[in-house]
Amino acid sequence: MVGGGALxxxxxxxxxxxxxxxxxxxxxxxxxxxxxYWFLTGQPQQGIREAQVKRFNDANPNSKxxxxxxxxxxxxxxxKTAIGAGQGPTLIWGWGGGGLKAYVEAGQVEDLTDWxxxxxxxxxxxxxxxxxxxxxxGKLYAVPGExxxxxxxxxxxxxxEKIGAQPPQSWGxxxxxxxxxxxxxxxxxxxxxQSRWTNMMWLEFLxxxxxxxxxxxxxxxGKKDGWSDPSALKALDEMQKLIKANGFIKGFSxxxxxxxxxxxxxxxxxxxxxxxxxxxxxxxxSSGKDFVTGGHLGYMNFPPVDGGKGxxxxxxxxxxxxxxxxxxASQADKDNAKKFIANNTLDDATVDAWVKSGNIPVxxxxxxxxxxISDKNDSEWLNFVxxxxxxxxxxxxxxxxxxxxTQAETLLDNIAKLFQxxxxxxxxxxxxxxxxGQ
Amino acid sequence: MTVTAPPVVPATGRNVSSDAGGSRxxxxxxxxxxxxxxxxxxxxxGVVPLIGVVVLSFTQWDGLGPIHANGLANWRSVLSxxxxxxxxxxxxxxxxxxxxxxTPMSLLxxxxxxxxxxxxxxxxxxxxxxxxxxxxxxxxxxxxxxxPNFGLGAGLHIGFLTQDWLGKSNLAIAVVxxxxxxxxxxxxxxxxxxxxxxxxxxxxxxASIDGAGRIRQFFSITIPQLKYTIITSxxxxxxxxxxxxxxxxxxxxGGPGDATRVLALDxxxxxxxxxxxxxxxxxxxxxxxxxxxxxxxxxRLGGSTTASQQEGA
Numbered sequence: 065m066v067g068g069g070a071l072x073x074x075x076x077x078x079x080x081x082x083x084x085x086x087x088x089x090x091x092x093x094x095x096x097x098x099x100x101y102w103f104l105t106g107q108p109q110q111g112i113r114e115a116q117v118k119r120f121n122d123a124n125p126n127s128k129x130x131x132x133x134x135x136x137x138x139x140x141x142x143x144k145t146a147i148g149a150g151q152g153p154t155l156i157w158g159w160g161g162g163g164l165k166a167y168v169e170a171g172q173v174e175d176l177t178d179w180x181x182x183x184x185x186x187x188x189x190x191x192x193x194x195x196x197x198x199x200x201x202g203k204l205y206a207v208p209g210e211x212x213x214x215x216x217x218x219x220x221x222x223x224x225e226k227i228g229a230q231p232p233q234s235w236g237x238x239x240x241x242x243x244x245x246x247x248x249x250x251x252x253x254x255x256x257x258q259s260r261w262t263n264m265m266w267l268e269f270l271x272x273x274x275x276x277x278x279x280x281x282x283x284x285x286g287k288k289d290g291w292s293d294p295s296a297l298k299a300l301d302e303m304q305k306l307i308k309a310n311g312f313i314k315g316f317s318x319x320x321x322x323x324x325x326x327x328x329x330x331x332x333x334x335x336x337x338x339x340x341x342x343x344x345x346x347x348x349x350s351s352g353k354d355f356v357t358g359g360h361l362g363y364m365n366f367p368p369v370d371g372g373k374g375x376x377x378x379x380x381x382x383x384x385x386x387x388x389x390x391x392x393a394s395q396a397d398k399d400n401a402k403k404f405i406a407n408n409t410l411d412d413a414t415v416d417a418w419v420k421s422g423n424i425p426v427x428x429x430x431x432x433x434x435x436x437i438s439d440k441n442d443s444e445w446l447n448f449v450x451x452x453x454x455x456x457x458x459x460x461x462x463x464x465x466x467x468x469x470t471q472a473e474t475l476l477d478n479i480a481k482l483f484q485x486x487x488x489x490x491x492x493x494x495x496x497x498x499x500x501g502q
Numbered sequence: 503m504t505v506t507a508p509p510v511v512p513a514t515g516r517n518v519s520s521d522a523g524g525s526r527x528x529x530x531x532x533x534x535x536x537x538x539x540x541x542x543x544x545x546x547x548g549v550v551p552l553i554g555v556v557v558l559s560f561t562q563w564d565g566l567g568p569i570h571a572n573g574l575a576n577w578r579s580v581l582s583x584x585x586x587x588x589x590x591x592x593x594x595x596x597x598x599x600x601x602x603x604x605t606p607m608s609l610l611x612x613x614x615x616x617x618x619x620x621x622x623x624x625x626x627x628x629x630x631x632x633x634x635x636x637x638x639x640x641x642x643x644x645x646x647x648x649x650p651n652f653g654l655g656a657g658l659h660i661g662f663l664t665q666d667w668l669g670k671s672n673l674a675i676a677v678v679x680x681x682x683x684x685x686x687x688x689x690x691x692x693x694x695x696x697x698x699x700x701x702x703x704x705x706x707x708x709a710s711i712d713g714a715g716r717i718r719q720f721f722s723i724t725i726p727q728l729k730y731t732i733i734t735s736x737x738x739x740x741x742x743x744x745x746x747x748x749x750x751x752x753x754x755x756g757g758p759g760d761a762t763r764v765l766a767l768d769x770x771x772x773x774x775x776x777x778x779x780x781x782x783x784x785x786x787x788x789x790x791x792x793x794x795x796x797x798x799x800x801x802r803l804g805g806s807t808t809a810s811q812q813e814g815a
Contacts, residue, residue: 141774144565144566145565147566148565148566148567166564166566166567166777167566169567170564170566170567170568171567172566257669258668258754258755258757258758260755260757313651314650314651314666315649315650315651315666315669316669317666317668317669317757317758318648318649318650318666318667318668318669318674318754318757318758319649319650319651320645323646325649325651325652328651328652329651334651468777469564469775469776469777470776470777470778472775472776473771473772473775473776474776477760477771480757480758480759480760481759481760484758484759486759
């Protein structure tokens with residue numbers, strides 16, 4: 065679940081203090097001791113979650129939810145072993161996709177389909193794209209919540225002025241811009257290649273723009289030889305063309321996203337463009353001096369590839385975070401947890417808090433709150449993120465979270481090698497076809 | 503011999519003392535009881551998990567659901583996976599090269615520090631500092647220093663230092679070996695310092711009377727007398743290098759590509775990233791096996807050990 069690192073970065077990005085391990089209100093609250101909920105530390109998310117629980121507990125003094133808070137990596141290690149040992153919390157917070165599927169296959173989480181269908185208001189308010197990652201074999205095992213973070217193409221307007229060019233409108237434009245930037249000593253793209261999922265975001269877009277969303281859908285469904293689809297091979301080939309043309313900053317394979325060095329390359333003017341998650345906005349604003357406040361940051365959805373089949377409105381990223389209910393919990397605790405999900409996770413106060421913290425929650429009502437943002441840059445940015453998420457014909461979940469952990473790790477490994485140019489597109493496809501459906 | 507088995511224990515100072523303590527027990531009867539606390543700890547935290555790992559290597563388990571036996575399938579798939587052999591190769595590459603860098607350096611430094619002069623004691627304290635830092639902290643620091651865009655080279659505009667240190671396969675291996683040496687040479691120097699101080703000064707006096715110079719004395723007296731110290735230090739280096747994980751994990755995460763993916767890292771990735779506990783256990787078993795074989799081989803090199811070691815002392 066390396067993509068979780070993306071979220072970790074997101075957590076660190078928006079808050080002033082960054083992740084910290086605060087002692088929970090109860091320690092090690094296990095199954096059978098009332099309704100329990102484990103979640104991540106790190107502001108502003110932590111404060112919003114705590115406020116949700118507080119509102120619930122104030123309204124239900126006889127069936128309070130006990131919370132335990134974890135730092136990101138500690139959470140990922142703890143939750144899996146705890147659930148495996150039957151000691152997990154009632155409410156299981158997660159990223160959906162392949163991780164959720166593993167819980168479902170082990171029979172650890174409750175089927176919420178029927179119950180959720182009755183929650184018409186909640187159901188209709190959530191972005192439809194958020195449900196894919198919560199659905200396994202046509203059944204809903206988690207309820208989307210929290211925020212939507214698409215991957216977007218950021219650029220530095222100052223760099224484009226220097227070479228006298230316009231932001232790219234197509235993949236062809238990108239390839240044309242590469243030599244122009246290199247001539248001026250500006251790296252065309254920043255990339256934290258050591259983190260590997262950063263490279264993956266490129267392939268996610270190229271696969272979609274060239275072959276449409278069904279190319280990855282086939283892989284996700286475990287269709288044999290899904291990775292050697294002609295569109296997939298073309299996307300891999302285009303990827304290597306960009307690398308060979310020196311499209312990325314020198315030394316990208318030793319740069320990590322965790323250190324935010326990739327963002328620093330963009331806001332210090334060393335690189336002109338960067339494909340990254342919406343969660344990087346907060347850090348670029350706080351660390352980039354006048355980069356954001358001075359209006360130098362530009363952003364757009366990934367441009368189309370000439371002759372490609374994909375819908376240019378499609379996007380990828382994290383369509384939401386997810387809450388499941390443990391199948392091992394008592395009926396009373398399950399009911400209590402459902403009540404919490406229905407009443408407190410996307411209520412008006414929560415939506416308000418998310419927007420105020422610079423995030424777009426996964427509900428359509430977020431749009432109404434945007435007019436209250438006074439900062440011009442923030443307002444423009446949040447409207448852009450909202451529109452990207454809401455207008456996406458297809459919002460694909462990050463591959464490493466959508467696929468099973470086994471496939472995800474093989475994928476990230478092979479992506480690193482593809483970017484090192486140590487394997488060809490065909491070898492990449494062969495290596496990936498070998499683990500498809502595992 | 504019973505206590506010489508823990509290859510999984512990282513090469514820290516504690517290792518040496520428990521080794522020496524273990525060899526003295528066993529001869530006298532009632533004293534044997536004193537081994538009990540250590541033995542219980544060793545069995546509970548060493549032997550039992552070891553058996554668990556071997557058992558898991560014959561099963562299929564994702565760390566979450568039920569465990570299914572699947573016979574030799576894991577062993578077959580792991581042993582036929584080129585990734586495994588690549589990791590074995592990288593492990594040995596780092597092991598041999600870091601041994602070749604560390605041994606002469608620590609031997610010379612240790613001999614130098616064995617002198618009784620004040621300034622040498624002061625230098626010894628300085629040399630010792632890297633050993634006090636955690637591998638993770640060292641890795642983070644070096645990663646920042648070596649960053650091609652914001653690191654030392656870029657900051658001070660030193661052309662030679664502005665290389666893509668961790669982004670090119672050969673450079674990345676060299677960096678790992680350099681940092682490992684930087685971190686552990688102080689420890690091994692300390693061992694050699696102790697070893698050199700045990701050599702009777704009469705030998706050197708006799709040698710000078712015979713007209714042997716400093717260099718001749720070093721090769722004809724110091725090195726032969728340090729034979730067992732060299733074997734001990736080499737065992738710690740070689741077996742310890744099988745468990746390099748934290749440093750590489752933080753520094754390169756096995757990259758670029760899989761250039762620095764040693765066995766320990768391969769095990770972690772298979773087990774905790776891919777959720778394949780079976781194959782990960784196979785790798786763990788291989789690491790244990792390699793550690794045992796290497797430790798035994800090195801002991802062999804020294805002939806019958808315990809008795810002669812005390813002779814030397």
